Amino acid sequence: MSDVLAVVDHRQGALRDVSFELLSAGRDLADATGGDLFVAVVNGPTAAFADEVDREGVDAIYTVDAGEEFDHDVYAGAAVHLVETLEPRILLAPNSVNGIDYLPAVATRLDWPLVTDAVGLELEGETLVATREHYGGKVEATLEVALDGGVAVTIRAGEWPAATGEGAASVEDVAFDLEESANRSRVLGFEAVAGGDVDIAEADVLVSVGRGIEDEENLELIEELAEALGATVSASRPVVDAGWLPKNRQVGQSGKVVTPDVYIAIGISGAVQHVAGMKGAKTIVAINTDPNAPIMDIADYAIHDDLFDVVPALIEQFE
Amino acid sequence: MNVLVTVTEGATVDDEFRIDGLAIDDGSLTTDLNEWDEYALETAVRLAEADLVDEVVTVTIGPEDCEGTIRQVLAKGADRAIRVWDDALERSEMLDVGAKTALLAAVVETEEPDLVLTGVQSADEGFMATGVSLAAAVDYGWAAVVNALEVDPDERIARVRRELEGGVEERTEVDLPAVLTIQTGINEPRYASLRGIRMAQRKELAVRSLADLGLEASAVESRLRLRELAEPESESEARVLEGSSEEAAAELATVLREQGVGR
Ligand SMILES: Cc1cc2nc3c(=O)[nH]c(=O)nc-3n(C[C@H](O)[C@H](O)[C@H](O)COP(=O)(O)OP(=O)(O)OC[C@H]3O[C@@H](n4cnc5c(N)ncnc54)[C@H](O)[C@@H]3O)c2cc1C
Numbered sequence: 085m086s087d088v089l090a091v092v093d094h095r096q097g098a099l100r101d102v103s104f105e106l107l108s109a110g111r112d113l114a115d116a117t118g119g120d121l122f123v124a125v126v127n128g129p130t131a132a133f134a135d136e137v138d139r140e141g142v143d144a145i146y147t148v149d150a151g152e153e154f155d156h157d158v159y160a161g162a163a164v165h166l167v168e169t170l171e172p173r174i175l176l177a178p179n180s181v182n183g184i185d186y187l188p189a190v191a192t193r194l195d196w197p198l199v200t201d202a203v204g205l206e207l208e209g210e211t212l213v214a215t216r217e218h219y220g221g222k223v224e225a226t227l228e229v230a231l232d233g234g235v236a237v238t239i240r241a242g243e244w245p246a247a248t249g250e251g252a253a254s255v256e257d258v259a260f261d262l263e264e265s266a267n268r269s270r271v272l273g274f275e276a277v278a279g280g281d282v283d284i285a286e287a288d289v290l291v292s293v294g295r296g297i298e299d300e301e302n303l304e305l306i307e308e309l310a311e312a313l314g315a316t317v318s319a320s321r322p323v324v325d326a327g328w329l330p331k332n333r334q335v336g337q338s339g340k341v342v343t344p345d346v347y348i349a350i351g352i353s354g355a356v357q358h359v360a361g362m363k364g365a366k367t368i369v370a371i372n373t374d375p376n377a378p379i380m381d382i383a384d385y386a387i388h389d390d391l392f393d394v395v396p397a398l399i400e401q402f403e
Numbered sequence: 404m405n406v407l408v409t410v411t412e413g414a415t416v417d418d419e420f421r422i423d424g425l426a427i428d429d430g431s432l433t434t435d436l437n438e439w440d441e442y443a444l445e446t447a448v449r450l451a452e453a454d455l456v457d458e459v460v461t462v463t464i465g466p467e468d469c470e471g472t473i474r475q476v477l478a479k480g481a482d483r484a485i486r487v488w489d490d491a492l493e494r495s496e497m498l499d500v501g502a503k504t505a506l507l508a509a510v511v512e513t514e515e516p517d518l519v520l521t522g523v524q525s526a527d528e529g530f531m532a533t534g535v536s537l538a539a540a541v542d543y544g545w546a547a548v549v550n551a552l553e554v555d556p557d558e559r560i561a562r563v564r565r566e567l568e569g570g571v572e573e574r575t576e577v578d579l580p581a582v583l584t585i586q587t588g589i590n591e592p593r594y595a596s597l598r599g600i601r602m603a604q605r606k607e608l609a610v611r612s613l614a615d616l617g618l619e620a621s622a623v624e625s626r627l628r629l630r631e632l633a634e635p636e637s638e639s640e641a642r643v644l645e646g647s648s649e650e651a652a653a654e655l656a657t658v659l660r661e662q663g664v665g666r
Pocket residue numbers: 220293294295296297319320321322323334335336337338339340350351352353354355356357358361371372373374377389390391392523524548
C-alpha cells in the first residue's frame with residue numbers, strides 16, 4: 085500500500101484545470117495500491133480552494149497558507165514537509181511552468197527519482213511504469229522506476245479526465261518552518277504581455293506558419309495566402325522567437341489560445357505546447373512534409389507535401 | 404563573476420526513422436546543439452561582452468561524438484569547455500535527471516560559478532528538470548523558464564522574467580549564486596564567425612571522468628529504466644488529400660470553400 089500526495093496548481097485566484105486532472109491521476113494510482121489520496125493546496129485562498137478540490141476520491145486535504153501566489157521556496161518546503169510527515173510514496177504535480185519550477189528541487193532534496201511530463205502512469209507491483217514522449221512527440225518511451233523510496237512525478241495537462249463529484253475529505257491547515265536560507269528569490273509581480281495590433285483569438289480563419297517556412301522572406305508566401313483566404317496570420321513559437329512575427333501572433337501554451345473555425349497549420353510539427361493553443365479549432369488543416377508529425381493526430385485534413393509547392397498552388401485556387 | 408552553461412546535443416528524428424531496441428537508429432537522427440542551450444549560451448556570452456562576467460565555461464555530459472557540437476559552442480564565444488564522460492555512463496541506456504544532477508553538481512562544486520545557465524528543456528528527452536534539480540543539489544537559488552535577465556553584480560541579484568502560461572510573465576529576483584533555465588526567444592543567438600571557428604580549435608576542452616569528479620559509479624546510476632521505445636500509434640483521423648501538389652491544393656480549396664473560407 086502506498087499513499088499519493090498531489091499538489092495542485094493555481095494562479096491569480098483560480099485553480100488551473102490541470103489540478104482536477106491531477107486528482108484523477110492520483111486517485112487511479114492510490115486505487116492501484118490500496119492507498120489514500122492526499123491533496124495539498126499551497127498559498128492562495130486556501131479555504132476556498134480546499135472546498136473546490138474536495139472531489140470524489142480525495143481522502144484528505146492539507147492547506148499551507150504562506151502567501152497569495154506561487155513561490156517555489158514555499159512550495160518546495162511544503163512538499164518536503166508533507167512528504168516527511170504523511171509518508172506518501174508518490175508525489176504528483178502538474179507539468180506546468182510552476183510545477184517544473186519546484187518539483188525537481190523537491191525530488192533532489194528527498195533523493196527521489198523524478199519522472200516529468202508523464203502522459204500515462206501504471207503500477208505493476210512495486211514498479212511505477214510511466215509513458216512519456218521523446219523527440220517532440222514522435223517517439224513514445226516507456227520508463228520503469230521502483231517505488232521503494234518514493235517517486236516524484238509531473239503529469240501533462242489534458243491526459244487525464246478532470247475529477248468530478250462531491251468529496252468528503254478532511255481538511256487540515258499545516259504550518260511548517262521555512263528555512264531562512266531557503267528563501268533566495270522573491271516574486272515581484274505579474275505582467276500580461278502586450279496585446280498589439282491584431283488579436284488572433286478573434287479571427288475566424290487562421291493561416292499559421294511554423295519553422296518549416298525556413299526563412300523570413302518566405303513569410304510573404306504565407307501573407308499572400310492569408311490575403312487570398314481573407315484570413316489572419318499566426319505562428320508557432322520559433323517564427324516569433326526569430327523575430328519574424330510579433331509575440332501577439334504566437335499560438336500556444338505561452339502565446340494565445342485560439343478557437344477559429346479553420347486553422348491551417350503550415351510547416352508546424354504540433355508540439356504539445358503548440359497544440360495546447362489550437363486544439364479547440366473547429367477544423368484543422370495540416371500541410372507538412374512529415375506524415376508522422378504529431379499535428380496529424382489532431383488534423384481533420386492533411387496534405388503530406390512540401391509547403392513551397394502546396395501554398396502557391398492554393399493561392400492560385402483562390403485568385 | 405563566472406558563468407557555467409550546461410549544453411547538450413539535441414537530436415531530432417528524421418521524418419522516417421527506425422527504432423533499434425532501446426535506441427533510435429543512428430542513421431535517422433540529426434544532432435545539433437540543443438535549441439534551448441543555444442539561447443542559454445548566447446545569454447552568457449552577452450554578459451561577458453558587457454563585462455559583467457569574466458569567464459564563460461560550458462559543461463556537457465556526453466561521449467566523444469559530441470565534441471563537434473562543443474567546438475561549435477566554443478566558436479560562439481564560450482571560453483573553455485568541460486566534457487564529462489566515463490565507461491560507466493556508456494553502459495546505461497539513459498541518464499535520468501538524478502544522474503545528470505550528480506554529475507553536474509560535481510562540476511559546479513569545482514568551478515564555483517556565480518551563475519549557471521541551462522536550457523528549459525532538452526529537445527530529445529525533454530525532462531524540463533535538470534536546472535532546478537541541480538540548483539537544489541548545490542544549494543543555489545533558481546528560476547525556471549526565464550525569458551528576460553538582468554544581472555546586478557554589485558547587489559549579487561539576477562532580475563528575471565519567468566514566462567508562465569497564457570501570455571503572463573512573472574517578475575522575480577533571485578540571489579546569486581543561482582541556476583536559471585533559459586527559454587527560447589530571450590535573445591537572438593549568433594552564428595559562429597570564421598574567426599570564432601578558428602579560435603575554437605585552440606580553446607581548452609577538458610574531459611572529466613567519474614574519478615576526476617570524485618564520484619562513484621553508484622552515485623550516477625539512473626533510477627529510471629527505459630523499457631521500450633515505440634512509434635506512437637497514429638490517432639490521426641485526418642482525411643489525407645492525395646495527388647500532386649496542385650491536385651491536393653484544389654481539393655483543399657473545395658474543402659475550405661465548403662467551410663465558407665475565401666468567399
Ligand atoms: C515552456 C515552453 C513553452 C512553449 N510555448 C510554445 C507556444 O506557446 N507555442 C509554440 O508554438 N511553441 C511553444 N513551445 C515550443 C515547442 O516545444 C516547439 O519547439 C515548437 O512549437 C515547434 O515549432 P514548429 O512546429 O514550428 O517547429 P518544428 O517542431 O521544428 O517543426 C517544423 C515542421 O515543419 C515541417 N516542414 C519542414 N519543412 C517543410 C516544408 N518545406 N513543407 C512542409 N512542412 C515542412 C517539418 O516536417 C516539421 O514538422 C514551448 C516550449 C516550451 C518548453
